[in-house]
Structures are given as C-alpha cells and as structure tokens.
Amino acid sequence: xxxxxxxxxxxxxxxxxxxxxxxxxxxxxxxxxxxxxxxxxxxxxxxxxxxxxxxxxxxxxxxxxxxxxxxxxxxxxxxxxxxxxxxxxxxxxxxxxxxxxxxxxxxxxxxxxxxxxxxxxxxxxxxxxxxxxxxxxxxxxxxxxxxxxxxxxxxxxxxxxxxxxxxxxxx
Numbered sequence: 001x002x003x004x005x006x007x008x009x010x011x012x013x014x015x016x017x018x019x020x021x022x023x024x025x026x027x028x029x030x031x032x033x034x035x036x037x038x039x040x041x042x043x044x045x046x047x048x049x050x051x052x053x054x055x056x057x058x059x060x061x062x063x064x065x066x067x068x069x070x071x072x073x074x075x076x077x078x079x080x081x082x083x084x085x086x087x088x089x090x091x092x093x094x095x096x097x098x099x100x101x102x103x104x105x106x107x108x109x110x111x112x113x114x115x116x117x118x119x120x121x122x123x124x125x126x127x128x129x130x131x132x133x134x135x136x137x138x139x140x141x142x143x144x145x146x147x148x149x150x151x152x153x154x155x156x157x158x159x160x161x162x163x164x165x166x167x168x169x170x171x
Contacts, residue, residue, distance in 0.1 A: 002035065002042040003028075009062045015095055032056070034079040036072055039077055043067040048089060052118040054086070058091040061098065069151035073098070076106045081152050088155045090115065092148065099148055107150035114162035115149065133144075 002019035010016040027033045027047040036044035043064040047057040078112045081089065091102055091104065148165065156162070169171065 005042050005043045006062055016060060034076040044072040046079055055088045058089055062096045072080045073101050074105050085154050091150050102150040106153050108156040109148050109165045111152050111163045111165060112149050114159055156161055
C-alpha cells in the first residue's frame with residue numbers, strides 16, 4: 001500500500017518528519033495529498049498538514065531515489081497549490097534543492113516574522129539536536145541563515161506582500 005511505503009520513507013529520510021500510514025491515509029481522504037505512481041507503486045508524495053488558524057504546511061515531500069531529477073516535486077507542489085488556492089500554505093526547509101523548486105513554482109521566500117505567531121510556533125518544531133534549542137521560535141540557530149520559509153503567491157498577497165529574502169545570497 002502506498003501509505004506504508006511513504007511512511008517507511010519518512011523513517012529513512014533525515015529531512016522528513018516521521019509519519020505513520022494512518023496519518024497519511026487521512027490526509028489523502030481529506031484531499032490534501034498529491035501522489036504519483038509508476039507501475040502501481042508510489043514514486044512521489046506531498047501533502048498539506050494543518051498547522052493553526054487555517055494555515056497549512058507543505059510537507060512529507062518525497063520522491064523515490066530512482067525517480068529523482070524528473071521534476072516530480074514541482075508537479076506535486078503545483079497540484080496542491082492549484083487545488084487549494086484559498087488556503088494559506090507555507091513550506092520550511094534547510095534543503096537548497098527544495099528551496100529552488102519552491103521558488104521555481106512561484107513561492108515567495110519570506111522572513112519567519114512575517115507569519116502569525118501561532119503559525120510560526122507550529123512550524124518551528126524541529127528537534128533540539130537540529131536547532132540547539134527547546135524554543136525554536138526565540139532561539140533557533142537555523143532560522144533565516146539555513147532554514148527558510150516559503151509561501152504561495154496567494155498567501156504572500158494575504159500576508160500583505162512582506163519583504164522577500166534572497167536565499168541564494170545566503171547559501
């Protein structure tokens with residue numbers, strides 16, 4: 001079953017937060033998941049996880065190693081953004097390739113402080129080992145030097161068009 005394979009991938013990929021198959025299935029049932037299959041097997045996955053106050057985080061973005069380099073992540077992003085233009089959608093990452101994909105499909109890289117405080121608190125959930133802090137909102141050593149937040153074009157407008165970060169200059 002596709003959810004078992006994607007769940008296993010979240011256990012093996014250090015950048016992904018671990019998700020169980022039931023949680024992944026619930027996301028699909030709610031229409032918040034984009035998938036690609038090849039010969040009946042899942043090869044790419046992304047979903048929108050509810051954060052707070054009507055905000056969603058693009059996450060659990062996974063592409064099977066044998067299918068990387070074919071722009072599948074960008075296809076999944078576009079599917080979800082097209083299907084959910086009314087939702088406030090963000091994505092956070094320390095992965096430069098993921099940043100580039102988001103920017104290529106029209107996402108805007110903004111400072112974390114542009115987000116509502118409740119959303120910022122929910123999205124900053126990395127473990128102590130990664131951030132060096134138990135309070136990632138006030139003391140994360142990754143934020144805005146290695147970790148970036150991107151929002152969809154529609155979300156950027158709803159935020160009041162905050163100043164954008166040129167992440168390329170920081171990498």
